[in-house]
Amino acid sequence: MKRTVARNLAAVVAAATLGLSACTVADPATPTDSSGKLSGSLTVACGAMEDWCKAMTDAFTKKTGVQTSFVRLSSGETVARLEAGKASPEFDVWHGGPADGYGAAFKSGLIEAYTSPNASQIPAKYRAADGSWTGVYVGVLGFCSNQAKLAELGVAAPTSWNALLDPKLKKNVATAHPSTSGTAFTTLWTQVTLNGGSEDKALDYMRQLHNNVLQYSKSGTAPGQTAGKGEVAVGIVFTHDCVKYRESGMKDLKVTLPTEGTGYEIGGVALIKGSKNPAAAKAYIDWSLTPEAQNIGPTVGSYQVLTNPNSTKDERMIDLSTVKLIDYDFDKAASAKKALTARFDAEIAAQPKS
Amino acid sequence: MSALDTASLTPVAGVRTSRRQGARSDLSAKLSIALVVAVLLLLVIYPLIQILVRAGSAAGLKTLSGIFTSAVNRRILLNTVVLGSLVGGLGTLVGFGLAYAQARLQFRGKRLLHLITLMPIVSPPFAVATAVITLFGRSGIITKGLLGLETNVYGLPGLVIVLTLSFFPVAYMNLLGMLRSLDPALDEAACSLGAGRLKIFLSVTVPMLIPGFAASFLLLFVETIADLANPLVIGGDYTVLSLRAYIAIIGEYDVAAGAAYSVVLLIPGLLVFLVQRYWVNRTSVVSVTGKPSGSVSMITSRLGRIPLLTFVVAIAALIVLIYTTVVVGAFTNILGVDNTFTLKNYRYVLSGIGSDAMITTSLLALIATPVAGVLGMLLAWLIVRKTRRLQGVLDFAGMLGLAVPGTVLGIGYAITFNTPVIFGHRMFLPALAGGGAIAGGALAIVMVYVIRSMPSGQRSGIAALQQIDPAIDEASTSLGASSATTFRRITLPLIRPALLSGLTYAFARAMTTLSPIVFITTPKTKIMTSQILSEVDAGRFGNAFAYCTVLIVIVLSVIGAINLLVRDKTPQQRVRATQERTDTPS
Numbered sequence: 001m002k003r004t005v006a007r008n009l010a011a012v013v014a015a016a017t018l019g020l021s022a023c024t025v026a027d028p029a030t031p032t033d034s035s036g037k038l039s040g041s042l043t044v045a046c047g048a049m050e051d052w053c054k055a056m057t058d059a060f061t062k063k064t065g066v067q068t069s070f071v072r073l074s075s076g077e078t079v080a081r082l083e084a085g086k087a088s089p090e091f092d093v094w095h096g097g098p099a100d101g102y103g104a105a106f107k108s109g110l111i112e113a114y115t116s117p118n119a120s121q122i123p124a125k126y127r128a129a130d131g132s133w134t135g136v137y138v139g140v141l142g143f144c145s146n147q148a149k150l151a152e153l154g155v156a157a158p159t160s161w162n163a164l165l166d167p168k169l170k171k172n173v174a175t176a177h178p179s180t181s182g183t184a185f186t187t188l189w190t191q192v193t194l195n196g197g198s199e200d201k202a203l204d205y206m207r208q209l210h211n212n213v214l215q216y217s218k219s220g221t222a223p224g225q226t227a228g229k230g231e232v233a234v235g236i237v238f239t240h241d242c243v244k245y246r247e248s249g250m251k252d253l254k255v256t257l258p259t260e261g262t263g264y265e266i267g268g269v270a271l272i273k274g275s276k277n278p279a280a281a282k283a284y285i286d287w288s289l290t291p292e293a294q295n296i297g298p299t300v301g302s303y304q305v306l307t308n309p310n311s312t313k314d315e316r317m318i319d320l321s322t323v324k325l326i327d328y329d330f331d332k333a334a335s336a337k338k339a340l341t342a343r344f345d346a347e348i349a350a351q352p353k354s
Numbered sequence: 355m356s357a358l359d360t361a362s363l364t365p366v367a368g369v370r371t372s373r374r375q376g377a378r379s380d381l382s383a384k385l386s387i388a389l390v391v392a393v394l395l396l397l398v399i400y401p402l403i404q405i406l407v408r409a410g411s412a413a414g415l416k417t418l419s420g421i422f423t424s425a426v427n428r429r430i431l432l433n434t435v436v437l438g439s440l441v442g443g444l445g446t447l448v449g450f451g452l453a454y455a456q457a458r459l460q461f462r463g464k465r466l467l468h469l470i471t472l473m474p475i476v477s478p479p480f481a482v483a484t485a486v487i488t489l490f491g492r493s494g495i496i497t498k499g500l501l502g503l504e505t506n507v508y509g510l511p512g513l514v515i516v517l518t519l520s521f522f523p524v525a526y527m528n529l530l531g532m533l534r535s536l537d538p539a540l541d542e543a544a545c546s547l548g549a550g551r552l553k554i555f556l557s558v559t560v561p562m563l564i565p566g567f568a569a570s571f572l573l574l575f576v577e578t579i580a581d582l583a584n585p586l587v588i589g590g591d592y593t594v595l596s597l598r599a600y601i602a603i604i605g606e607y608d609v610a611a612g613a614a615y616s617v618v619l620l621i622p623g624l625l626v627f628l629v630q631r632y633w634v635n636r637t638s639v640v641s642v643t644g645k646p647s648g649s650v651s652m653i654t655s656r657l658g659r660i661p662l663l664t665f666v667v668a669i670a671a672l673i674v675l676i677y678t679t680v681v682v683g684a685f686t687n688i689l690g691v692d693n694t695f696t697l698k699n700y701r702y703v704l705s706g707i708g709s710d711a712m713i714t715t716s717l718l719a720l721i722a723t724p725v726a727g728v729l730g731m732l733l734a735w736l737i738v739r740k741t742r743r744l745q746g747v748l749d750f751a752g753m754l755g756l757a758v759p760g761t762v763l764g765i766g767y768a769i770t771f772n773t774p775v776i777f778g779h780r781m782f783l784p785a786l787a788g789g790g791a792i793a794g795g796a797l798a799i800v801m802v803y804v805i806r807s808m809p810s811g812q813r814s815g816i817a818a819l820q821q822i823d824p825a826i827d828e829a830s831t832s833l834g835a836s837s838a839t840t841f842r843r844i845t846l847p848l849i850r851p852a853l854l855s856g857l858t859y860a861f862a863r864a865m866t867t868l869s870p871i872v873f874i875t876t877p878k879t880k881i882m883t884s885q886i887l888s889e890v891d892a893g894r895f896g897n898a899f900a901y902c903t904v905l906i907v908i909v910l911s912v913i914g915a916i917n918l919l920v921r922d923k924t925p926q927q928r929v930r931a932t933q934e935r936t937d938t939p940s
Binding site for chain 1: 426427429430487491492493498506508586589590591593598601602603604605606607608687688690691692694707768772773785788789790791795876877878880888891892893894895
């Protein structure tokens with residue numbers, strides 16, 4: 001009952017914002033056909049789960065008639081691809097994935113600032129002041145454990161970052177490579193923050209963790225799967241990804257959080273510089289901030305916390321007020337990203353394990 | 355009278371035309387050389403030069419020197435060489451065992467064994483790795499579920515198993531061909547001199563095959579060091595160079611570092627082909643013997659049969675097990691965790707992105723296959739018949755497509771063709787690779803397919819042409835045909851079987867190629883192998899299995915269709931068809 005009310009409310013808000021976005025689109029400078037409708041096609045670089053990406057782009061295509069396709073790319077990959085195609089970008093919009101990557105891309109001149117008329121609905125802490133990106137969801141970093149595997153090893157589900165260094169967990173932790181994965185960079189920057197901003201100390205921690213890591217995957221969502229299949233005991237992922245895997249059949253997975261505090265992501269949306277269809281791209285961004293778009297997530301098993309206060313809540317989403325979050329400085333993280341991932345790659349990823 | 359006229363006129367006319375034809379034939383040969391050289395320059399030499407230039411930049415040199423000075427990097431280099439050697443050796447051994455059984459043993463199901471052996475060639479590189487993790491991983495169905503073992507398949511052991519199983523069919527095909535063309539007279543001679551079977555095997559058969567062993571070893575070595583899918587999926591902490599190059603480009607977009615790693619990968623690749631060309635070919639005994647003259651005596655002693663058959667059956671069973679896992683895995687939710695039957699993997703693959711990738715990949719491979727086949731044959735014809743001075747250079751340049759590790763080629767393409775090719779102030783070529791390029795970057799992918807597949811056509815073309823008497827060509831030319839006509843009307847029909855095998859291999863290769871493709875696939879040109887890579891990396895093995903089966907089905911049906919199409923037009927069949935038509939009373 002409560003939910004239907006919320007849904008109705010959402011629909012009303014959606015309708016209202018739609019009216020709003022329709023106004024933006026009518027801007028005479030944007031390429032629209034004679035009827036004032038959006039046209040052409042749109043390519044989205046999507047940093048979330050594939051089915052989430054598909055549901056989003058399909059819904060936008062259905063709604064506007066703009067042929068919207070997506071490529072699922074990890075955060076670092078997206079920046080690399082944008083860099084490679086700078087002269088003639090292959091993407092119009094970047095949707096999903098931690099905001100640090102967006103900040104880094106903005107600083108490299110790959111993203112164009114765009115403040116959507118709908119951005120005012122999003123709390124200020126969930127968007128960049130300079131308009132480089134706007135948050136669409138929030139995800140909390142956590143541990144995704146395979147309980148059977150833990151029992152076998154005689155280890156309790158980890159509740160602190162240091163617990164991951166337990167020698168019993170040797171080659172039993174899965175995480176991604178921060179050069180490609182935004183999730184893994186969030187892990188890395190969380191360590192920097194927990195160590196009072198010292199990159200050296202953070203890398204020291206990662207070096208110790210390195211001994212327990214089985215292998216670094218490209219995508220940040222993979223460690224949850226690896227744990228779910230029992231190939232490792234613990235995966236470091238955003239908790240919503242772990243919940244998704246549990247729902248899809250890996251019933252043994254359990255989410256725990258570190259007591260020292262944990263990092264979080266703000267999944268962003270942004271306009272790519274040099275987009276060939278800026279009108280449609282802006283309309284997509286406007287739409288992605290509405291409850292109508294954000295409510296699509298839970299329908300495909302993605303339970304991130306949604307940034308629009310009017311979006312529907314689901315009990316499977318994590319309650320941010322119960323989590324000890326660190327003070328994650330997205331701007332600073334974005335500035336440090338490129339050099340720090342390069343350091344990780346050179347100093348840790350390739351090192352032999354002891 | 356008219357007969358006399360013609361008789362008196364013909365020689366004159368004949369001389370005149372043949373002189374003119376001679377000039378023209380020279381011209382068409384020259385034109386073909388120019389065409390082939392231009393293609394090779396654009397498709398392989400220019401990207402390689404770009405890599406060398408980037409690796410030679412300050413940043414590139416820094417990475418390059420770092421590879422040899424830092425202990426960690428030296429270890430990675432060593433890892434790469436060790437992996438390449440292990441897979442090269444083991445793959446050659448397995449390939450030889452199966453080839454020997456195929457050629458020298460009499461047993462039921464030989465044909466079936468042959469088909470099973472070739473399975474890995476027509477399947478994408480991940481089929482084996484994902485199946486091996488599912489079966490023999492830490493929570494593997496067999497290792498953990500059935501045997502209760504604590505095994506670790508990640509790292510060197512896993513890589514060696516997976517890569518050996520993926521690549522050994524190449525060695526198998528090479529060695530089978532050689533074994534079949536060995537002259538049985540040699541065996542008979544040794545036998546009549548009193549040598550036993552084992553003695554014959556060790557002192558006649560094996561020495562004769564040494565060039566084949568060397569060639570297979572080297573080929574597998576290059577394929578292995580270029581592979582980046584398997585180290586990513588099952589490498590554990592065993593880091594290899596190709597993976598470093600991949601992270602440098604895909605994660606950091608550090609072109610200089612990527613180019614530097616590529617140069618290091620390139621050296622063994624080129625070395626291998628130089629060695630093969632100048633050492634293996636020179637010491638080859640087999641190529642001079644031609645067709646076998648007697649019949650091979652099969653091995654009948656139990657002492658030989660039983661161990662060999664056991665080995666063969668074990669390998670075949672492993673392959674069957676792996677592909678069964680792929681097929682079953684495609685129909686289950688999460689194989690090994692939640693074994694409920696589902697069609698969702700296929701629904702995922704066949705709708706939306708999956709079907710896009712299927713159509714694009716097949717289409718591009720279908721475009722590239724005939725181009726690669728014809729170019730390969732043309733190149734073979736030029737090398738064997740038309741040039742003397744350029745022979746070696748052309749042959750080597752043509753083989754570069756295979757000698758250059760895929761990772762290197764892909765990085766070279768990304769560096770070279772992502773931006774328009776500009777000399778001075780003139781644009782020679784628009785951007786060919788990347789999403790912003792013409793045709794959505796499809797052209798660069800076709801180019802990669804062509805250059806990767808051409809060498810197989812070239813090799814089989816050269817082998818076939820060397821067996822055709824040049825007198826046939828000369829006859830055609832002296833009857834007034836131009837070089838081009840001779841190639842089209844005489845040479846091509848004669849080397850049709852070689853063309854056919856070149857084409858089928860080219861298609862299978864294009865469809866299953868990954869290493870170069872990951873660097874140049876774009877939003878508009880989604881390629882199946884790179885889609886499978888992301889599914890596997892994200893851990894969605896069910897989708898990956900479904901993709902693999904779909905890809906295998908596509909490859910097999912196209913190979914079947916090529917066989918039907920090209921075979922239908924063979925002269926004998928046409929003759930037979932005519933005979934049948936005349937035989938049937940109307």
